Amino acid sequence: MNKILEIKGLRASIEGKEILKGIDFSVNEGEVHAIMGPNGSGKSTLSAVLAGRENFVVTAGEVIYLGENLLDLAPEERAHRGIFLGFQYPVEIPGVSNVNFMKTAINEKRKFANLPPLSAAEFLKMMREKMAVVEMDSSFSGRGVNVGFSGGEKKRNEIFQMAMLEPKLAILDETDSGLDVDALRIVATGVNKLKRPDNAFIIITHYQRLLNYIVPDIVHVLYDGKIIKTAGKELALEVENRGYDWLING
């Protein structure tokens, strides 16, 4: 199996406060990793650091992505190389339609891969196909990005964007928070449809709920900036039943 991501001794802080205190793990092609942990353990920080958010300072360690030093790259360069972050709180961009936003994003990525921009017909065909994946109404395409979307619609739009961008490594940051059962099912189905032997997912979640729909290969428990336990999918169920205390105190 080919290694996609390797994180070694990663430490990161914000405004002088250390959040990640030495993270180590690797992600191979075809794998789904779940990262669980109580609030404030550093889950969202980890996803932000991997996607390149600049207000976090990496103080130690390295992250190798497809043989390249990921931390040297700007967020957009990471995206061009196949990293996708699904946001916990997607941003509203009034006046920029979903269509134009995605067209810009896709063509930037194609430019990096030395591919010509998609024709309008190719692009619209792709839009239609991918909107079907997340059962999204076509009326969304003309609307401003996330403007006036409900919480569930925003998350669905994240999965739609992921489907359009076909990432090599998708990181979903608490995509399940604030979703009702139907939305959760749609989001999970979308992820499952996009799973391939040559890509990988890191699913960050507070609850086990999402993992009923997306079965992880590996589960990590993050606490106080460190991974305190790594095991198979059964760990998620155990956390659901017993909480985190036995791991933290054990």
Place this chain on the structure above:
Amino acid sequence: MALQYKYNPAIPDVFRCRVPLPGTHQAYLSNGLLHEEVSYEDKLHLSASSPKGFDLKISPGAQIPDTLQIISVRETGQIVELQFSNSLDFGAGSDSNLLLCTHTLSLDEFVTLSELNINVQQGSRVNIVIMQNEHNGSSHKMNFKIKQAKDSYLRLNIVSLHGARLENNIDVDLEGEGGICELNGVYLVSGKQEILTFVNMKHLVPNCHSSQLFKGILDNESRAVFSGLINVAKGAQKTEAYQANHNLLLSRKAKVYAQPHLEINADDVKCSHGATSGRLDEFALFYMRSRGIGLKEAKLLQQLAFIYDVLEKVNNVPLRNRLQELVESRLRGEFEQCANCSINCC
């Protein structure tokens, strides 16, 4: 609409809008002198006023869906300082649309004072868009004196794209009950440019509605002043008046002075005002970059998103799209070429 032009072949085509908008009819005013009269049956008359400026009359009851575009330019001449006065009279029950573009056609220094005396008569509906696209040597002060009669409706949108010092003084007298006045503005300043907006919204009688939405983007060492007053006269009950001014500062040296004022002398009114200044949102930029959109483009998208709701108030869609393109090219910094021949923008 079959508008009748007194077409003046002496005006070189370079001065005309190269890609006229559909349903739009142009007239040309150079250094305050109207070169072309326009009339449409007995509904619309545009003529020169003395000594300078134009006189626009919309007849009572006239329904004119098309837009009259007046292109007012300053061009090379000995005159640095120029003053002229225009009068606009919208007859009772009429419905009309006006686009006024101000340009400079040479890089000379210009100081312009133009007055717009606007009379919106009973029950009339008026849409006015002002597009200001001048150059770094141009200082232009526009004084708007607006009077609105009973049940009249005015929407005035000002898009200020370029100019060394642009000043818009807008005085509105809501003199008849049921009057509605909407003022909207977008201003973009960079370099050492200045834009000043003064609004005096006077609710003189009960049951009128006014709103003001002004948004600006400031770069480099530019400066913006917004001073807006909502004045509700004694007895002007059931007034609804709103005012908002929001600014996006792209540089640490750009400055905005915002002064919202309220003077309320009636007790049954709804009024609000608010002013903000802020920077680009780092989180939103990160969101766009995480999708592969470069930093420069992400910043541009955020700026366009910031002013989107103001441009959306222009209800003539082809015109709104044109203005959006102009704003975008201005924000991309592709605008300097227009300094010499502003009609390039069209």
